Amino acid sequence: MNSIIWSKFKLSLLDQRLLPLEVKYIECTSYLQVAEAIKNMVVRGAPAIGIAAAYGVVLGAREVFSNNATEYEKNMQKVFETLASTRPTAVNLFWALNRMKDKFYSSLKSDLNKVIETLEKEANSIYLEDLELNKKIGEYGASLLPNKCTVLTHCNAGALATAGWGTALGVIRSAKQMGKDIKVFADETRPLLQGARLTTFELLNDGIDVTLISDNMAGYVMKLGLIDAVIVGADRIAANGDTANKIGTYALSVLAKAHKIPFYVAAPYSTFDLNIKNGDEIPIEERNHDEVRKIFDVKIAPENVKVFNPSFDITPHENITAIITDRGIIYPPYEENIKIMR
Numbered sequence: 001m002n003s004i005i006w007s008k009f010k011l012s013l014l015d016q017r018l019l020p021l022e023v024k025y026i027e028c029t030s031y032l033q034v035a036e037a038i039k040n041m042v043v044r045g046a047p048a049i050g051i052a053a054a055y056g057v058v059l060g061a062r063e064v065f066s067n068n069a070t071e072y073e074k075n076m077q078k079v080f081e082t083l084a085s086t087r088p089t090a091v092n093l094f095w096a097l098n099r100m101k102d103k104f105y106s107s108l109k110s111d112l113n114k115v116i117e118t119l120e121k122e123a124n125s126i127y128l129e130d131l132e133l134n135k136k137i138g139e140y141g142a143s144l145l146p147n148k149c150t151v152l153t154h155c156n157a158g159a160l161a162t163a164g165w166g167t168a169l170g171v172i173r174s175a176k177q178m179g180k181d182i183k184v185f186a187d188e189t190r191p192l193l194q195g196a197r198l199t200t201f202e203l204l205n206d207g208i209d210v211t212l213i214s215d216n217m218a219g220y221v222m223k224l225g226l227i228d229a230v231i232v233g234a235d236r237i238a239a240n241g242d243t244a245n246k247i248g249t250y251a252l253s254v255l256a257k258a259h260k261i262p263f264y265v266a267a268p269y270s271t272f273d274l275n276i277k278n279g280d281e282i283p284i285e286e287r288n289h290d291e292v293r294k295i296f297d298v299k300i301a302p303e304n305v306k307v308f309n310p311s312f313d314i315t316p317h318e319n320i321t322a323i324i325t326d327r328g329i330i331y332p333p334y335e336e337n338i339k340i341m342r
C-alpha cells in the first residue's frame with residue numbers, strides 16, 4: 001500500500017491517522033495542502049516526510065510560477081520556508097528540500113520554462129532512490145539476524161514511513177525473504193500508536209508473525225528472554241551516532257543494554273546529519289497536548305490536565321550496537337566509522 005502517489009500535479013497521501021480502521025487518500029494540489037498534511041501527520045516517517053515535501057515543491061513551483069526570474073525566486077522562497085516549517089526533527093525533510101532548492105536555482109539559470117519539469121524529475125528520483133536505499137538497508141540488516149530470531153521494534157519504520165519496503169521493517173522483510181524464521185514484537189508506541197496501528201497492519205498484510213505489546217511491557221518481554229534483537233528507525237543521526245527517534249526509543253535502548261540484547265538503528269544516508277556533533281543539537285518536536293489526553297478523539301484524561309508531549313527522544317550512541325545503512329553496517333567508534341555516510 002503506497003503512502004504517497006504522484007500523478008501529474010496531484011499528490012495523493014494515504015491518511016495514516018485513520019489506519020488501520022479506514023483506508024483513505026487525501027489529494028493535494030497545492031504546496032500548502034502538503035505542508036498541512038505533513039504537520040498533521042497524514043503522512044509521517046522521516047523519509048516519507050522528505051518525499052512528500054519534495055512533491056510539495058513541485059506543486060508550489062507551478063502555483064507561484066512567474067516569467068520574471070527574480071519574482072519567481074522570491075515566490076519560491078515562501079514555498080521552501082512553508083514546507084521547512086512543518087516538523088523540525090526528521091532531517092530527511094531538510095535534505096529533500098535542499099536537493100529541490102539546488103535543482104530550482106540551477107534550472108532557473110538555464111531555462112525558466114523547464115523549472116517545473118526539472119523539479120518533478122528530482123522529486124521522482126528522491127522517491128525511487130528511497131525505495132532502493134531501503135532494499136539495501138534490508139539486505140545488510142538481514143545478514144545480521146540469525147536464521148531464527150525474534151525482533152522487537154518501536155513506532156513504524158516500514159513501507160508507510162518511506163517510499164516502500166521500510167527501514168527497520170525493511171530489515172525484517174528482507175530477512176523473511178531470505179527464508180529466515182523471523183517473529184516480531186511491536187510496541188504500540190504511545191501517544192499516536194504507530195506501532196499498534198501501522199506496524200502490525202503492515203506485517204499482518206505481509207504474513208509476518210507479529211505480537212502487539214504496550215510500551216510498558218517491553219522490559220518484561222526482554223526479561224522473559226523472548227527478544228533476540230531490537231531494531232528501530234531514525235529521524236536524525238548525529239556525527240557521533242546519537243540518534244533521534246520516536247519517543248520511547250531511548251528507554252528501549254536502556255532496557256536492551258540492561259538485558260544484553262543487540263540494539264540496531266536502521267536508516268538511509270538521508271537521515272544522517274553530519275553537520276551536528278551529537279544528539280544535543282537535534283531539535284525535538286513537541287506536539288499538541290491532546291495527542292496524549294485523547295485516543296482517536298476519545299478523552300482518556302481530564303481535559304485540563306497539564307501535558308508534556310515530546311514526539312522524539314535521543315538514544316545515545318553508547319546504547320547502539322550498530323547502525324544499519326544503505327552503505328553497510330556501521331559499528332562503534334561511530335565518529336570514525338560514520339564517515340562512510342559523507
Ligand SMILES: CSC[C@H]1O[C@H](OP(=O)(O)O)[C@H](O)[C@@H]1O
Nearest residue numbers: 044045046157161233234245246
Ligand atoms: C523510517 S523513519 C520512521 C520514523 O519516523 C517516525 O516518527 P513519526 O511517526 O512521528 O513521523 C518514528 O520516529 C520512526 O522511527
